[in-house]
Amino acid sequence: MIRQTLGAFALAGGLLCAAADIEIRQPGYIFQVDNGQAVIRDAAGNRLLQLGDLRIGWGAPQSGVGVSAERIGNDRVKISYETKNDPTGKVSFGAVYTVKPERIDAEYTLTAPKGINVGGTQLTVRPLDATRKGKELYKSGLWTEHAGGGVPFEVRDGYFRPFNGKASTLWMLVTGNHSWNDHHTQHLNFKKRDKDSDTYVADASFFVTPPDTSGAAAAARFHGRPVALTLSTGRDFNLFETGNIPAELKLALANTSGRELRNIALTVSARDYDGNLPLDRRETVTLAPGEEKEYIFPLPAGKRELYFAEAAATVDGRRYFTRTNVAVLPPHRFEHKDRSIFGIAAFFPTPSREAALALLNRLGVRHLRHDDNRKLPPEYGMIAFAHGNVKRTQWPDPEQRRRELDKLLAGFDAAGNPIYEFGNEWNMSTKGKSTGDAKKREAAQCYADWYKTIDQVRKENGRKVKIYSLGLAGQDTGFLKLLKEFGAYDLLDGIAFHPGRGNQTPDNPRRDWNYIGTIRAYRKLVKELGDKPLIITEAYAATHPNDWWKDSYRQSGDNILLTLALALAEGMESVQVYQLNDSTWHDIGGVNPKDVEYHYGMLMRDLSLKPAAMAYAATAEELDGAKFLKYLEFKARGDEEVKGMLFDTPRGDLAILYDRIDGYFQSRNTPDFKHAEPWVKAWPTERNHVFKAAGGEVTVIDSIGRARKIPAADGKVTLKLSGSPVMVYGLDLR
CATH class of the missing domain: 3.20.20.80 (Glycosidases)
Known part of the structure; x- marks a missing residue:
């Protein structure tokens, strides 16, 4: 629906409204031009945000209120703004808002002659009435598979600034420098339309969601993804202490498609540092429009461990996933930190x-x-x-x-x-x-x-x-x-x-x-x-x-x-x-x-x-309280590549041992290089080596601190070593 008010008249095939209103209603919000300023309201009519004049910055010309608003077709509005403090007479600013059912896309055009620095230009984004600017920017990362089968990684999915209204939240996709903002302005990243032009363009987008929409769900909705997945634990750093109470991995699965989703193939897994799967759940899920389901999965917390968790949902043949790590550490007091x-x-x-x-x-x-x-x-x-x-x-x-x-x-x-x-x-x-x-x-x-x-x-x-x-x-x-x-x-x-x-x-x-x-x-x-x-x-x-x-x-x-x-x-x-x-x-x-x-x-x-x-x-x-004793070298045949260090600690002699049979270089520069998953061993070769034991058993601790006991026999113990170092108590290496 488009509402025209007093003062409208036809011009050049468009609808020009001098000091008048334009209104476009969409299912979830209302876009208006009100007294020369663009205003976004929620579906109930509550004012959320005013978009308007420009601060070009650093004493340069400024734009003021809009002086004309022109509707172009059914869903686009063009606003031209007055310019102040412009001795050149050549600075102009305009905006075109494309008002779609799912969001508003804005294109801003700034004309400024050579010598005027537009780098710090900021747009007015003024919260109205009960609306409050959110304290935190939501920085969305989209987990992505590596094309060559390497370790997955996050790509930038958009930085979104929330404005929390009375009955809804308005989100702005921030395309400029997110740090350059205050209560009612946000930086725009203006770039030249072409290298010889005095015209610069910038863009931003705005959309409205229900007030309890998470940042992940808002980002998914903006990009047209049907689901949003979030893994968390409710603990800072996803860090648990060892004990009889399991660690808890939480999954939030939200339908962001606007339609009912049937037969979502959901998988949730967690691997430990050895690649074992203490969590491996699969189920089929149906979600109503806008519905969010929460799941809690227990993970063993009886001993030190690092888990690599992943949740994935397949909708209409496409897989969406997210990852996190969950750590379990025992309580510990360092006695010799000084x-x-x-x-x-x-x-x-x-x-x-x-x-x-x-x-x-x-x-x-x-x-x-x-x-x-x-x-x-x-x-x-x-x-x-x-x-x-x-x-x-x-x-x-x-x-x-x-x-x-x-x-x-x-x-x-x-x-x-x-x-x-x-x-x-x-x-x-x-x-x-x-x-x-x-x-x-x-x-x-x-x-x-x-x-x-x-x-x-x-x-x-x-x-x-x-x-x-x-x-x-x-x-x-x-x-x-x-x-x-x-x-x-x-x-x-x-x-x-x-x-x-x-x-x-x-x-x-x-x-x-x-x-x-x-x-x-x-x-x-x-x-x-x-x-x-x-x-x-x-x-x-x-x-x-x-x-x-x-x-x-x-x-x-x-x-x-x-x-x-x-x-x-x-x-x-x-x-x-x-x-x-x-x-x-x-x-x-x-x-x-x-x-x-x-x-x-x-x-x-x-x-x-x-x-x-x-x-x-x-x-x-x-190494708490440790004193270095010597580097370890081994001359016996087959042990020449075993390296190490020996420390005197309050808990006894500690040896750090590893086998450099595979050399010192971890990788080669190849076009198809890829990293292995973290639960995959880093070195291809493992070899047994025999050491003199100081007692009936030795304690071997891997690089993340997991300890195991290995019995000795006849004063000797066999250790399997690779390029990954281990810390060992109980050897006689003085």
Whole structure:
């Protein structure tokens, strides 16, 4: 139905309404143009949202109210807006709203001559009457099968902002920068219509749902998917404590098709770390339009385990699915955390800061790369360092630079930070260059000058914080040699660095873009230039799906164990894993399958634990209070490729053992590369090896912390080893 009001007259085949109303009714909402502004109401007539003028931003021309509204056909409305503060007289803004039964699609057109920056342009999206803007953006990820049979992954399915009304919810598909918004504006991503044009276009979409519609159901409805599936547990991080009460996996299955769905083929499964199926349910489901069914499935929680859960619904021959992980850990108290070197380089305050810190405490984290010690629970025994980058050209006035640096140092002292990591990866662009390279020398000289200044400011003002070097990217001993040449090295309180690692295990002794080789190169250099403590402020176990250069989920667990143990063995002052969460600071909880930066976390995007997080906890537990004794080598025939480390712990000698018969490289760069599922063993070869036992049995602990007893006979025990490390108590290896 279309309602025309006073003042309407025909023009150019359309219907022009000067200072008048246009109304289009759809089954679930009403779209109006009211006094030059687009307004969306729910089906009952309650006003939800006003769409209107534009903020081009930063003192540029602005658009005001609509001055004309033209209906184009039955379901499209064109609005032209007045322009203010436009000295060029060439700026114009208009909108075309296509009003469909299921949603409103908006196309915005902005004409602006060269010299006007449209990058920060924001659209008015003003909640009306009882409508309230939702606190959280729903970032939808759609689980997708890998074309080559690799591990499934999420693709970006849309970021949706809810506006909660009296009797319904209006959702906006945010296509601009989701972070650039306030109570009544949202950024639009304007792009040139063509490269030589002064015309820019942007789009957005809006749709209305019942008030209790979940974000997953709203996203499915928007994209025309017939069902939405959500797996959860009701627990932060899907983490349960061991005990007699089973863990509970919850499934919500919603019909988003608008019609009755019969014969939905539903499957729900959960595999443990060995690939067993403690949960494997199949049933046929019928759902009425809009109906949502909830299911609860028990999972064994009697012992430490990591489950990989999947729910799938097949409708009209097409399969829709979702995944999550469920972890079971025993309660644990770290008795020697004051001696721990294990840390985290970054974490997000999700689902809350309190919950995130509690998880870090359970994992065994001692050091935080940057935080305020006054705001940390003292019972966790954590110590926060300080970290911050500066631009090379920042604060060009020397006196201002000194004042600003002293403000930083004073803040770190107030926060109780013992160490300040000053700068980040200034050497990245010249990392592979020789010390004679002009740009490398320029970068090192610049940093040396900065460091001399901050060191002088610290001493003059009596600041206590120790100042370590910038976090050096990779193995760049040349940069440190130049700092020595330029007179800054001897002033450094310590060296921070980031040992890179690609498709090889952390223990590969090669001295290139790898972990242990980089550590040893810096250790050797500081012995030559002047001994300094070394801290690793970014250590990696990224899990970018089906990327040959990155770990699989299972490999990340193995490699976190080795990353932490090797750092302790090599005498590092701290090793900080980058990072706790998947996604990035500018898009917390976001989805981007193409950007590896979204996949560095030890948690999945939904905050469930990866094998890496389980391995961090297991390693921290077994190395609690540990002292490194020696690297293990075996000369017997057939044992030459067995590698390991031996630690003295309060619980007895702990050996970390693995067999490198398959080498140090986890993968090869092939066109059809794919990662295996996390319950599939990471290495093809397993071999038996005989060791001297100290008693009647040994305890073998895998990388995620699951322990088993193996009896010894005649003072010997046989262990089956592969490239995946295990931690073993009860061997006689001194």
